Amino acid sequence: MIRELILLFFIVIAGTGGELALSRAMKQIGEVHDFRPMSILRVMARAMTVGWMWLALLLMATGFFALLGMLSLENVSFVIPVSALSYFVGSLGGMLLLGEKVTPQRWLGVLLVCFGVTLVWMGKG
C-alpha cells in the first residue's frame, strides 16, 4: 500500500505541478496576439529557453511514468478518481503558487467537475 501511496503522490503532485510550471513558463513568455504559424513556432522556441518549461517537462514526465507504474499495480478504476482529484489540486496550486484569484464561483465549478469526472468513470464499467 505504501508503494501505491507514493505513486499516487507522484501522479497528482508531479502531474499537476508540471502543468503549473508550464503555466508559469508561458506567463513569462507573455500574452500571444499573433497566431500565424511562424509566430507560434517562435513562441514555442522561446518557451524552450525558459527554465520553468524544462521543470514542467520533467515533472509531467515523472507524473506520466508514475501513472504507468500505478496502472501496472492497480486497475484503472482505482487510478482514475485520481484525475478528478487533480482538478482540485490544480486550482489550489493556481491560487497558492501562481497567485490566481479562485473565487467561490470558480471553486463551485471545479468541485462539480471533480464530481462529474468521478461519475463518468464510475459509469464506464
Next chain:
Amino acid sequence: MTSHRNLHVKTFVLIFFMVIFGPVGDVFLGKGMRQVGALNSWAPLDLFHFFFRAFTSGMVWAGILSLLAFFVSYTLVLTWADYSFVQPASSFAYVIVALLGHYALNETVSPLRWFGIAIICVGVLIVGQTPPRTTEVPAGQPSAHENPLPPGGRAAVPAQNLEQAG
C-alpha cells in the same frame, strides 16, 4: 469591453481546439498502435521493426499531429489565461468523448455516465462565467487591452483617428 470580449473569444477558441484535438489524438494513436501490434521482444531488430511500423502508420501520425495541436493550443492559452480556468474548462473533453462514442461509434453510454457528463457541463459553465485571467500582466508586457506599444511608449495612432475614436 471589446478587449474583454476578445480575451474571452480567443480563450474559448483555444480551449475548443484542446477539447477536440486531445480526444481525437488519443483515438487515432490508440487505433494506430493497435494496428501496429504489441512489442513482443526488446531485441534491437524487433524494436526497429516496431518503430518502423509505428512511424509509417498514417493513423499514428494523425494521432501525433492531433496531440501536438492539443499541446500547442494548451501552451498558447496559458500565456494569458489562469491555469485554474483552463484546467477545469478543458474537462469538456469528457463530453466530446461521450458524444463521439455515442454518435460516431454507436457505443452505449450508461445513464450514470450521462449524469456525470451533465454535472461536468454545469461545472464548466460555472467556471466559464468567471474571468479567464485574474493575475496582473507583468510590467512591460502588452496586455489584451492594448496593442503592443512601440519603444516610444505610445501607440502610433494618427491624431485624426484618436479624435474619431473619442
